[in-house]
Amino acid sequence: MLEVDNIECRYGKVDVLRKVSLSVGKGEFVALIGANGAGKSTTLKAISGLLPPVGGRITFEGEDITRASARRILEMGIAHCPEGRRVFPYMTVQENLEMGCYRRRDWKHMSDDMDAVFDRFPVLGERRAQAAGTLSGGEQQLLAIGRALMSRPKLVLFDEPSLGLAPNNVQKTFEYIMEINRQGTTVLMVEQNAYAALEMCDRSYLLESGHVSLEGRGDDMIHNPHVQQAYLGMEV
Amino acid sequence: MDQLLQHLLNALILGSTYALLGIGLTFIFGIMRVVNFAHGELYTFGAYMVYLFSVLLGVNFLLSIVIAIVLGIMLGALLEWVLLSRLRGADIDTTMLVMIGAWIIMQNAEQLIWSGVAKSIPMPFPEEPLSVGGVSVAWSRVFVFAVAILLIVGSQTLIQRTRLGKAMRATFQDRDTASLMGININMIYLATFALGSGLAAAAGALLGPIFIVMPTMGNLAVVKAFAIVILGGLGNMKGAALGGFVLALVEELGAGYISSGYRDAMGFLLIILVLMVKPTGLFARTERIG
Amino acid sequence: MTLHMTTPATTRQTVLTVDNLAVHFGGLVAISDASFKVDEGEVVSLIGPNGAGKTTAFNVISGFLAATKGVVAYKGRRLNGLKPHQIADAGLVRTFQKTSVFGNDTVIDNIMIGLHRRGDASIWQTLLLTPKVRRQEQALREAAAEILDFVGLGHRSNELAGALAYGEQRLLEVAVALAAKPSLLLLDEPACGMNPTEALNFRNLLGEIGRKKITVLLVEHNMRMVMGVSDRVVVLNHGRIIADGPPTEIQQNPEVIRAYLGHGPKHA
Amino acid sequence: DTIKIGINQPLTGSVAASGTFITDGAKLAAQAVNEKGGVLGGKQIELVIEDNKSNPSEAAAAAEKLISRDEVVAMMGAWGSTFTLAVMPKLEEYGVPMVVETASSSKVTSAGNPWVFRIAPTSEMEAKAFGRLVPKFEVKKADFLVVNNDWGRGAADEFGKMLKAQGVSVGLVETMDPAAQDVSAQLAKIKASDADTLFVTTGFEQLSLVFKQAKALGIDRRTITTGGSQFPDRLAEQLGGAADNSYHILFFAPWFPEAAANPDVAGQYIDMWNKSGFDKSGLSDGFRGFDAVTTIAAAIDKAGSADPKAIRDALWAVDVKGVNGNIKFDKVGVEGSESGQSSPNVYVIEIKDGKLALPQI
Amino acid sequence: MNTLAKWLIVAFLVTVPLWLGNQYQYHVLIMMGIFTIGAMSLNLLLGYTGQLSLGHVAFFGIGAYTSSLVSLGFDLQLTDSYTFVVEPKPVWFAFFCALIVSGLCGWFVGKLSFRVRGAYFVIVTISFAEVVRLVALNWVDLTEGPMALNNIPPLASGVPWMEAGALSRRVANYYMVLAVGLVAFLIIQRLVQSRVGRAMIALRENESLAKSVGVDVTRYLVLAAITSAAIAGAAGALYAHYVRIVDPDVFLFIYTVTMVIMVISGGKGTLAGPLVGGLIFGILPELTRGHMLPEVQWIVYGALMILIVFFLPQGIVPAVQRGWATWQKRRDQSARDTSASNGRRQEVAR
Numbered sequence A: 001m002l003e004v005d006n007i008e009c010r011y012g013k014v015d016v017l018r019k020v021s022l023s024v025g026k027g028e029f030v031a032l033i034g035a036n037g038a039g040k041s042t043t044l045k046a047i048s049g050l051l052p053p054v055g056g057r058i059t060f061e062g063e064d065i066t067r068a069s070a071r072r073i074l075e076m077g078i079a080h081c082p083e084g085r086r087v088f089p090y091m092t093v094q095e096n097l098e099m100g101c102y103r104r105r106d107w108k109h110m111s112d113d114m115d116a117v118f119d120r121f122p123v124l125g126e127r128r129a130q131a132a133g134t135l136s137g138g139e140q141q142l143l144a145i146g147r148a149l150m151s152r153p154k155l156v157l158f159d160e161p162s163l164g165l166a167p168n169n170v171q172k173t174f175e176y177i178m179e180i181n182r183q184g185t186t187v188l189m190v191e192q193n194a195y196a197a198l199e200m201c202d203r204s205y206l207l208e209s210g211h212v213s214l215e216g217r218g219d220d221m222i223h224n225p226h227v228q229q230a231y232l233g234m235e236v
Numbered sequence B: 001m002d003q004l005l006q007h008l009l010n011a012l013i014l015g016s017t018y019a020l021l022g023i024g025l026t027f028i029f030g031i032m033r034v035v036n037f038a039h040g041e042l043y044t045f046g047a048y049m050v051y052l053f054s055v056l057l058g059v060n061f062l063l064s065i066v067i068a069i070v071l072g073i074m075l076g077a078l079l080e081w082v083l084l085s086r087l088r089g090a091d092i093d094t095t096m097l098v099m100i101g102a103w104i105i106m107q108n109a110e111q112l113i114w115s116g117v118a119k120s121i122p123m124p125f126p127e128e129p130l131s132v133g134g135v136s137v138a139w140s141r142v143f144v145f146a147v148a149i150l151l152i153v154g155s156q157t158l159i160q161r162t163r164l165g166k167a168m169r170a171t172f173q174d175r176d177t178a179s180l181m182g183i184n185i186n187m188i189y190l191a192t193f194a195l196g197s198g199l200a201a202a203a204g205a206l207l208g209p210i211f212i213v214m215p216t217m218g219n220l221a222v223v224k225a226f227a228i229v230i231l232g233g234l235g236n237m238k239g240a241a242l243g244g245f246v247l248a249l250v251e252e253l254g255a256g257y258i259s260s261g262y263r264d265a266m267g268f269l270l271i272i273l274v275l276m277v278k279p280t281g282l283f284a285r286t287e288r289i290g
Numbered sequence C: 001m002t003l004h005m006t007t008p009a010t011t012r013q014t015v016l017t018v019d020n021l022a023v024h025f026g027g028l029v030a031i032s033d034a035s036f037k038v039d040e041g042e043v044v045s046l047i048g049p050n051g052a053g054k055t056t057a058f059n060v061i062s063g064f065l066a067a068t069k070g071v072v073a074y075k076g077r078r079l080n081g082l083k084p085h086q087i088a089d090a091g092l093v094r095t096f097q098k099t100s101v102f103g104n105d106t107v108i109d110n111i112m113i114g115l116h117r118r119g120d121a122s123i124w125q126t127l128l129l130t131p132k133v134r135r136q137e138q139a140l141r142e143a144a145a146e147i148l149d150f151v152g153l154g155h156r157s158n159e160l161a162g163a164l165a166y167g168e169q170r171l172l173e174v175a176v177a178l179a180a181k182p183s184l185l186l187l188d189e190p191a192c193g194m195n196p197t198e199a200l201n202f203r204n205l206l207g208e209i210g211r212k213k214i215t216v217l218l219v220e221h222n223m224r225m226v227m228g229v230s231d232r233v234v235v236l237n238h239g240r241i242i243a244d245g246p247p248t249e250i251q252q253n254p255e256v257i258r259a260y261l262g263h264g265p266k267h268a
Numbered sequence D: 001d002t003i004k005i006g007i008n009q010p011l012t013g014s015v016a017a018s019g020t021f022i023t024d025g026a027k028l029a030a031q032a033v034n035e036k037g038g039v040l041g042g043k044q045i046e047l048v049i050e051d052n053k054s055n056p057s058e059a060a061a062a063a064e065k066l067i068s069r070d071e072v073v074a075m076m077g078a079w080g081s082t083f084t085l086a087v088m089p090k091l092e093e094y095g096v097p098m099v100v101e102t103a104s105s106s107k108v109t110s111a112g113n114p115w116v117f118r119i120a121p122t123s124e125m126e127a128k129a130f131g132r133l134v135p136k137f138e139v140k141k142a143d144f145l146v147v148n149n150d151w152g153r154g155a156a157d158e159f160g161k162m163l164k165a166q167g168v169s170v171g172l173v174e175t176m177d178p179a180a181q182d183v184s185a186q187l188a189k190i191k192a193s194d195a196d197t198l199f200v201t202t203g204f205e206q207l208s209l210v211f212k213q214a215k216a217l218g219i220d221r222r223t224i225t226t227g228g229s230q231f232p233d234r235l236a237e238q239l240g241g242a243a244d245n246s247y248h249i250l251f252f253a254p255w256f257p258e259a260a261a262n263p264d265v266a267g268q269y270i271d272m273w274n275k276s277g278f279d280k281s282g283l284s285d286g287f288r289g290f291d292a293v294t295t296i297a298a299a300i301d302k303a304g305s306a307d308p309k310a311i312r313d314a315l316w317a318v319d320v321k322g323v324n325g326n327i328k329f330d331k332v333g334v335e336g337s338e339s340g341q342s343s344p345n346v347y348v349i350e351i352k353d354g355k356l357a358l359p360q361i
Numbered sequence E: 001m002n003t004l005a006k007w008l009i010v011a012f013l014v015t016v017p018l019w020l021g022n023q024y025q026y027h028v029l030i031m032m033g034i035f036t037i038g039a040m041s042l043n044l045l046l047g048y049t050g051q052l053s054l055g056h057v058a059f060f061g062i063g064a065y066t067s068s069l070v071s072l073g074f075d076l077q078l079t080d081s082y083t084f085v086v087e088p089k090p091v092w093f094a095f096f097c098a099l100i101v102s103g104l105c106g107w108f109v110g111k112l113s114f115r116v117r118g119a120y121f122v123i124v125t126i127s128f129a130e131v132v133r134l135v136a137l138n139w140v141d142l143t144e145g146p147m148a149l150n151n152i153p154p155l156a157s158g159v160p161w162m163e164a165g166a167l168s169r170r171v172a173n174y175y176m177v178l179a180v181g182l183v184a185f186l187i188i189q190r191l192v193q194s195r196v197g198r199a200m201i202a203l204r205e206n207e208s209l210a211k212s213v214g215v216d217v218t219r220y221l222v223l224a225a226i227t228s229a230a231i232a233g234a235a236g237a238l239y240a241h242y243v244r245i246v247d248p249d250v251f252l253f254i255y256t257v258t259m260v261i262m263v264i265s266g267g268k269g270t271l272a273g274p275l276v277g278g279l280i281f282g283i284l285p286e287l288t289r290g291h292m293l294p295e296v297q298w299i300v301y302g303a304l305m306i307l308i309v310f311f312l313p314q315g316i317v318p319a320v321q322r323g324w325a326t327w328q329k330r331r332d333q334s335a336r337d338t339s340a341s342n343g344r345r346q347e348v349a350r
């Protein structure tokens, strides 16, 4: 469904991605792991159109989206839940969720979807009129996750969804993600919580200083000594 | 008693015009965070366009006002496109400096085109004022009041209720994330700046005929507009409107009962006092630390 | 507050006391009637579900937010009403949940700012550039380099802080806080965003900090770290303390499991 | 080569309209002089024009530039009394004479500055001239609304003195900033007063606002404007009925050429003006620039050299036929360092049913 | 910039009167110097503490009025029976009064806005300047209001040879401005390159973090405001005694704007920025004068400003520094490493 072919990205003059390739099949759950600064977030930004790559090619469902606008990419069914919450701080929780389906035409389903988010994360429901910027860190993260799902995407890119979440919410969130994946949404997820990510996913990539250094099924990765030592915090 | 009523009435009318100035700048400064010193020039532009169409070209007065507003929107869009679109993500001082440049250029261009001599625009309203009891108000001002209220309510609704308004707020709170929501960022920048400019031109088009039209007319107007936006709390339409009325009330009563020379000073003192008590304006946004 | 009983009776001096603290935001109650203590030299973790009020408690203790009710005291001195910089002067230094460095300054200059409290040249001495001022500058610069080496950022000292990788920025934050010579360090989710290996290294750093006789109050969702480093764990839920005790005990506490730990992915 | 004369006038700011017309008038005079062969046996005069932006410091800066950069031999300026007073120290410092065309405060000629030659009437002269109409109007009590500077305050003083001498009581004296655009607070106070007459002193721009805003507040009483820069024809045209029942003290009334002191000069001036396509309503102000430059040119000729000091000495001896009567300077002010003052004519114009009239005395 | 270059510049400036003959060129130079001092003072607030003071001209004007009033003498009727009289004082004394009074106003504004930041600080300062302007306009008994304070004694009054003629007075003024400028530069340099300066930069970069490590941000903001205001007041006093007339329009916004342009185009938060900006925007109007109408001249001025921002968004000095660093890097890899990092630490904070 998604093909990333040898893309290169840079911030100013600094090369961050050097020929990254990966692919995600329809209905798959793919994890992307790697150290801080390896370029995981940058890869997601390239896919969602926030930072168009300077080289290489990205296709989605056969269509070239390498230089498409973020809006066009969203309309094609890719949602991106960005790193670091990024809620709209002066808008209410409800308005933030509404922004999630800004491009959707079927407004009548909107309130159903919103209720689904509130069901999943009741704390957001209690706070629906509170300015998002005053939520606690974890609450903001939940809101960002809910908001990404409001567009009913075909493919959703999660960038460290568990960041700042308490264990119970981590668990809830991962369950949620697995559930939408089971219901047919394709998932590409970046996680520092590598063990959990590798356990959940179908397939995974390891990104190291700007290129893919390893690729494989989740459980294979877990058992790779290099991964264990560098990313899972296990002494080998 | 009549004098007090007259002052209160004057304040109400003046307040509506201040509010009008304030809401235009709320779009550009309050929401977009562009310290737009050229705002006063759009105000001046609106006034000169009414002069051009209604006095020099003999177009109907009301139609001239509409034309002036439309041209103000177009000029605003042009400024955004030429100057600001290449400064996306630049910090607030950078865009401020560019707008100061635009201000200097526009004001001197006006000077060249229209000369420094003030122009006066007649209004097609009955000369006899509307008098009730001991108080009177000119029909022209009643007209300005009505239009201003209409524009204020319209802007408030636009920003708070409509999809476009929400997209505007979202865009200027977090540009990248807004584009992830599928918002066409460039279109929103353009629309916001153009709308704010249109409102500035509207204020000029309405007030120019009441006062006089000259190239420097925007200078005090722009300072007051900033003050009003801040008084109300950045980005808050209702706040800006209320700020306009409060400012007018303080100025008018101060001028009437304390000293007319210190009229403007009272307004600025009020702003200082308000900010000392509420450092982020009357209607502060809630922020959090940590 | 029967739970307080579970605190092991120690010979250590209590330094921080939070007494019947309540914080309201308009109608919203973020913390209601919370009390806990931190003893000298301890590493105490403050944990609890998202929105429990942990960061809010930090904000109150460090003077960024006024308490609605209750008393915060450090070494017998009442902190309520003091400004953040005065509280830092008293030896309490905090870090922020959201990464917070001086992004446009170099790494070493970040530390130099952190060292602010250690300089004492007067304005006049500064203007006259007296030998004392020169000497002090030199000494501060050396101290800064030392701190960077301690946290392992020595090789980055001339980079702009904003250009560091995320994990390095989190380290830098701690280094800046350490520069301010705290006797009590308040860390708000310092390991958030680090991968397990990086978190492990950070845990070792925390151990070193403890050896420097610095008391630590830690907010963290990484349970491996919390259970590994803490002498004691205080659990906050909905603005109330629901448990207070040694890590092993907290891990078994059914209320804590229900409200916070869940039975989630084992390696979370 | 040419002989440079400095023109220091407000071309922008609150009184730009009048300053622009006066500059136009000055240009016409220069043109007339040059067409007749210039000065000093064939040298052309050149006007160097600086905008004083309706502000005293800018007026001083403009004088500084005109003298030190452009090396003008004489100046005309600087419209307002305040601006003129600001320029005067520069005249002494550099030793350059200035013909004062508009300023009316007594301070200009009482300061002991021997480089100042005024062709405008003082407020006192205006008050005296108007005094003859007071009994006819049966004024009982008068309020003042004046611009807050030397001119406005001076006018309020002199007219107040004159009225009191005739047994009229003086009520409110309200001031307004020269750049103020909203005077409704002052007018609301005046509305509540029981006076029967209102004296207003300010430039044309603000004057038209005062009339509009007074009308809007329902103030309907006899209004008298002073200062000589009111463009009554424009007021009548722009304001319609709002300007009725008002009287305007002027120094030249082009609408009634028959009343002019030197009808031939006035006729020539009006002709040139109309030919140049300048705004008609500027006629009543432009003459001051015309007269001033004519006077300076005459003095240069009389001096026989382009030396500023010689021109100053020659100014005492000129006798010029001006648009508004003969220009000849009397010594006034501090003994030993007197300033020059001529004695121009003063007219009163009435606006009645939207038309201009000469009131019958 | 190295020390030698600095001394060369100073030496050059000192010798200017030896070869400059034209009175008007002096005028331009003096006015430029005065506004450059103003810009330097603004840079302390805007560039280092990050607080944009758009009412900066208030301090300039207060300095101008204070020095003028003290040197002219004034009286204030406080009650019916008591009048406070100040006899005319020597100019140097008036100058120090100006420093103190404007410094006090800086303290006041700093205190006034101790919680107010960003756009709100901008408005407090603009409002303060407007209030002061309106007081100057309306307190006619003291300030003469719109009638202006005239005949202010020149700076050199009392020194016989300097009173001789217009030219030597200009020379005296020139050296005065130069001296005040050098002292101001030194004060600012020492402040910003010390612990104090780091505290100010910390306030600009991340106020919460600065507070949390024990920086009393209010104290440093107030300190910066006092220093900045006093220097601006000194510039104002120089201005008053040079042009010898002040009216409430010294408080006009356009003067603040002039200083802001100088600072930002030159490079805010750098020591050399305001000097370079002051040079360019002080001389530019004179270079274009005579070739075009004043309005066109201003239009060129505005357009140039916009172009500078587009192409050198951080200002001229940082751009030159960066260019210099790259050039050196290409020339000598190893020498570059130390000097660029030192240079960055000292000069560019952003």
Ligand SMILES: Nc1ncnc2c1ncn2[C@@H]1O[C@H](COP(=O)(O)OP(=O)(O)OP(=O)(O)O)[C@@H](O)[C@H]1O
Binding pocket: A011, A014, A016, A034, A035, A036, A037, A038, A039, A040, A041, A042, A043, A083, C163, C164, C165, C166, C167
């Ligand atoms: N806006 C930016 N400007 C300049 N450099 C950047 C920017 N964003 C990221 N970088 C740099 O690009 C590199 C890759 O960053 P990226 O955010 O993609 O890493 P990541 O793998 O997501 O790391 P993390 O786990 O810390 O989120 C890092 O070295 C980072 O410093």
Ligand SMILES: Nc1ncnc2c1ncn2[C@@H]1O[C@H](COP(=O)(O)OP(=O)(O)OP(=O)(O)O)[C@@H](O)[C@H]1O
Binding pocket: A134, A135, A136, A137, A138, A139, A164, A166, B286, B287, B288, C025, C028, C029, C030, C048, C049, C050, C051, C052, C053, C054, C055, C056, C057, C097
């Ligand atoms: N300024 C504020 N205005 C309104 N509500 C606030 C404000 N600050 C915090 N809150 C609310 O107070 C509660 C406690 O927030 P706090 O940030 O202390 O939580 P936390 O325990 O740190 O959570 P997390 O683990 O997610 O960081 C939250 O529900 C939050 O929404």
Ligand SMILES: CC(C)C[C@H](N)C(=O)O
Binding pocket: D018, D079, D080, D081, D082, D102, D103, D104, D105, D150, D151, D152, D203, D226, D227, D228, D229
């Ligand atoms: C009459 C006005 C045009 C000028 C006025 N005479 C003055 O002295 O300021």
Ligand SMILES: [Mg+2]
Binding pocket: A040, A041, A042, A083, A159
């Ligand atoms: Mg990332």
Ligand SMILES: [Mg+2]
Binding pocket: A136, A137, A138, C054, C055, C056, C097
């Ligand atoms: Mg928190």
